[in-house]
Amino acid sequence: MAHLLVVLLRAPFQTCAFLYVFIAQVVLVLLKRLLLPHFPIYQSLRLQVQRAYLSSASLTYPELVHRLPVTTSEQRAQRVGNGNGNGNGWTGYLIPGHHDQDLRPFTQTPPDGSRCVVLYAHGGGYARGEARMYIPYMERWVACAAEQGILLLFLSVEYPLTSEAPHPAQRDSFIKAYRHLLEVGVSPESIVFMGDSAGGGLCILSALEAEKQGLPQPAASILISPWMDMSLRSFQGGNALVETDYVATANTSVPMFVRMFLGQGQSQHKGDSPDVNPLYRTPESLRYLNPQLVLVGAAEFTLQESKDWAALCLKAGVEHELVVEWGQLHVYALGSSFLDPEVRRKTDQKVVGWISRHIKSYT
Template sequence: MVKLWQLLLQNPIRSCRFLYAFGTQILLIGLKAILLPTLPRYQSTRLQLHRAYWSSSSYYFPEIIHRLPVTNCPEARARRVGSKFTGYVIPGTAGLTVSPGDKRRCVVIYAHGGGYARGEARMYLNYMDRWVKGAAEAGLDIVFLSVEYPLTHEAPQPAQQEAFLSAYGYLLNNGISPRNIIFMGDSAGGGLCVLSCLNAKRNNLPQPAGAVLVSPWLDMSLDSFKGGNALVETDYIVGANLTVPTFVNAWLNGEPGDSPRINPLYCTTSELEGINPVLILVGGGEFALQEGKDLAKRLQNAGVRQHLEVEWGQMHLYALGSKWVDPVVRRKTDGIIYQWILECLAND
């Protein structure tokens, strides 16, 4: 809240636009509820208010949503590691060790989202703290290694895959079995996890125990944006029809958007065969919904164990479990993640 008010005071013109957009949306939500009380609604009032705040933020103050940039972060919360890559161990007091055969402890290599153009490795500290605590209550010991991969303005693809796989190699070289490693990421980070699994297979590296994809952004062919993506009307990324193609073009580095090297939805069945089990969590109201469904179908056809969870009405990144998300949905989703990881660790 303090950071929000600092941003508003430092940027008065943007602040007026943000407050106008947020306030107007709240007014329209209220008027619709009063004047059209019997009209069926796809999203709950809580979700509509969530969308009003996050859509206004994403358009005028995108840094608000994940409190960027991260500053004054003590090493006890996030400890920097790596030489060929940069990563943060979360919690910082945890060691990157796993006893051989331990089926209740793992290291989760995390790739943050942001269209490959925004974000940083420590921006989900609050969520990771919650997952570590919740996992412990479920009998699961989790340590995160969040990767600080290059953003597009620093280097286009394949630099992001190289950084992520360097983090994977770092764990393997430190004696951690791939059976105790989970890939996890959101949005572009979810796509990066899949690409890294495929790249590991091409380079004869062992597959991790499993993957957890939160609202994965995958389709660089922009197939779901042909004619416009109507799901921006129920998602908070209201400018996606304009911003997503821009992010894609900056990241592609001359590679065709339908190349299987950077688009798992265009991989052949044989290319997908043998990769690790994949959990896909998508919201029913988010712009990346179809991509998640398409990936699940492709993996199923390739004989890869997968589970697709589509949560009614939820928006992009709902599975991170922000305070806006209904606590019932948050607890349910966290439980799905913990159970999936435990099943992956138990799978020989």
């Protein structure tokens, strides 16, 4: 809360714009419920207020969505890697940070099924965000896993944003971090790929690239509201789900993110190229892929491509599970303080259960 107040007070005019948009949306929500009591309501009042806050922030005060930039102690996030700032190497953060660079507890051979390193890719359309912005969520998953006897460690990759370099710089950075884990002795059976939004798409692209480079597949993947369709099929004629999601500008911002990802017309790839769009892969080319857990809200703009990815996995014979949560918004499965506690509990159990099931399947 103190961090939030600091963010709001340092830019008073921006804060006033945010508060105006937020309060106006809440008033409209309440008026509709009052004046049209028999009109069918899709989302709960809690969800509608959450959407009002997040959409207001995304329109007027993007830093509020995850309170960027992030500042935190090394006990919570320890910087690792060999990146030199010019696109070579890789950098990331170990969470919890007290593990420092000591991964020995995770290098047992064979794995005993009770420890796992989650290689994480943050969201933000490949153009925004940073590796530490989900520390509270990761710490919650670590605690949840500990309750089930699993030692969990996150390595969140600080991949180059598309303002620095287009595809494949993001995928290459993620793969280098994966190679590092393998080289220091972490078994692939003890590694899970995980990401949200663009980070979910990056996990898929990286798993495909790992096979191309002769690297083993990780034990499994967890994809939170994955964004992967660079062909923008669900945006033809406009994506109506922006009316129920909080990414209110998605019909204009997502095409912009695609152009940045592909290199503003300089890329040799088109949006429907299988090299950048896994939805255009043939089922036969995916048969080796690791098990995929897809968590998506029913009210968010990535809903259709999540369903399409699950359908493609089914055709390919890839183990997968698709969870579509009623009325939820983009990246709901991160489990923010807005989320209904019961939905958060159920989702956390699904995340940790998927990890436990697949790292233990190798013992």
